[in-house]
Amino acid sequence: MLQLQQTRRYSVLAAAPPPIAAPPPNTWSPEQRAADLVAATASRATSAASVATAPVVLLTQGDASFVEHADGRKEWVQRAEDDWRATLRGYLNKAAMDDDDASEDPTTIVKQALKDWREGHAVVLRRLLSPKAVAEVHACARDCLDGGWGTIRRRSVGLPDGSVFPQQTHARLSKHFRERCPRAWAALWRGIAGVDWGTWPRFSGDAAVRGAFKQADYLLYQGGDSVGWHDHYGESLLFCVVLLSGDFEGGDFSYKPLDGGGAVDVELAAGDVVVCPSEMEHRVGAVSRGTRASLNVDFWDVDAAADRRSAFDRY
Numbered sequence: 395m396l397q398l399q400q401t402r403r404y405s406v407l408a409a410a411p412p413p414i415a416a417p418p419p420n421t422w423s424p425e426q427r428a429a430d431l432v433a434a435t436a437s438r439a440t441s442a443a444s445v446a447t448a449p450v451v452l453l454t455q456g457d458a459s460f461v462e463h464a465d466g467r468k469e470w471v472q473r474a475e476d477d478w479r480a481t482l483r484g485y486l487n488k489a490a491m492d493d494d495d496a497s498e499d500p501t502t503i504v505k506q507a508l509k510d511w512r513e514g515h516a517v518v519l520r521r522l523l524s525p526k527a528v529a530e531v532h533a534c535a536r537d538c539l540d541g542g543w544g545t546i547r548r549r550s551v552g553l554p555d556g557s558v559f560p561q562q563t564h565a566r567l568s569k570h571f572r573e574r575c576p577r578a579w580a581a582l583w584r585g586i587a588g589v590d591w592g593t594w595p596r597f598s599g600d601a602a603v604r605g606a607f608k609q610a611d612y613l614l615y616q617g618g619d620s621v622g623w624h625d626h627y628g629e630s631l632l633f634c635v636v637l638l639s640g641d642f643e644g645g646d647f648s649y650k651p652l653d654g655g656g657a658v659d660v661e662l663a664a665g666d667v668v669v670c671p672s673e674m675e676h677r678v679g680a681v682s683r684g685t686r687a688s689l690n691v692d693f694w695d696v697d698a699a700a701d702r703r704s705a706f707d708r709y
């Protein structure tokens with residue numbers, strides 16, 4: 395069993411800088427916000443109507459958003475945790491729920507990916523998750539919100555490049571991910587075991603990969619959200635990212651090869667998975683239109699008894 399190293403570069407920044415232009419006091423009134431929340435917690439059918447009138451987020455800076463209302467008015471609003479939850483719920487109420495369970499066998503997908511793979515690079519598993527497996531993950535995130543069993547945060551990962559402060563909305567699904575997303579989980583551990591074996595072997599076989607599940611995080615980016623350059627060194631041994639949505643612009647996933655070569659942009663479609671060794675630096679570019687949803691899953695080799703995280707950090 396390897397010793398888990400201290401975190402070196404994986405940065406989860408706590409404080410957000412002030413927005414570029416100071417937002418005016420919140421004119422998205424508490425009454426309106428309360429009404430949105432009530433509507434959002436109602437049934438899916440009725441909440442779909444309320445979502446149509448929710449402001450569109452054009453840009454985010456820290457906890458402030460520049461929004462456009464249905465009548466065309468634009469303004470800065472300061473947002474609190476409940477607002478981010480409402481945003482997440484609004485997206486999840488509309489997220490594609492596709493019943494198509496067709497996907498290729500993970501072994502075949504891994505074989506193809508390893509043919510194209512070069513040492514020191516990430517591995518891309520095309521369409522590893524079927525539309526139904528992707529839908530399972532969206533449904534799990536909604537269940538996490540409705541059931542209140544996972545932590546939901548607005549957080550920053552990585553270092554800002556230029557003036558853009560990286561931010562993502564983050565829901566930790568670890569507690570129930572494996573049982574609520576059986577298709578997604580089976581595709582992931584099979585795909586990852588195959589990749590690991592054929593590249594930088596860190597886990598000895600399927601059972602070791604299954605036992606090394608550390609956490610699964612559902613991530614939402616919109617209105618300029620991004621993730622700066624960072625790695626997961628010391629936090630895990632291997633991680634993967636699944637793209638869960640398609641209707642957005644910007645939001646490219648890039649990584650820096652371990653041989654010191656220049657950054658590589660990866661084109662991803664919903665259901666595609668990028669697998670990286672945890673020391674590999676990566677980032678997500680700013681999302682300029684629509685919503686990018688993804689799932690980050692980390693694998694380590696610390697067994698349950700040696701896991702010293704608090705319940706909050708786990709879930």
Ligand SMILES: O=C(O)CCC(=O)C(=O)O
Nearest residue numbers: 551613635647678688690
């Ligand atoms: O959303 C992604 O594609 C990557 C997210 C990421 O790197 C992280 O949350 O650590």
Ligand SMILES: [Fe+2]
Nearest residue numbers: 624625626676
């Ligand atoms: Fe990351």
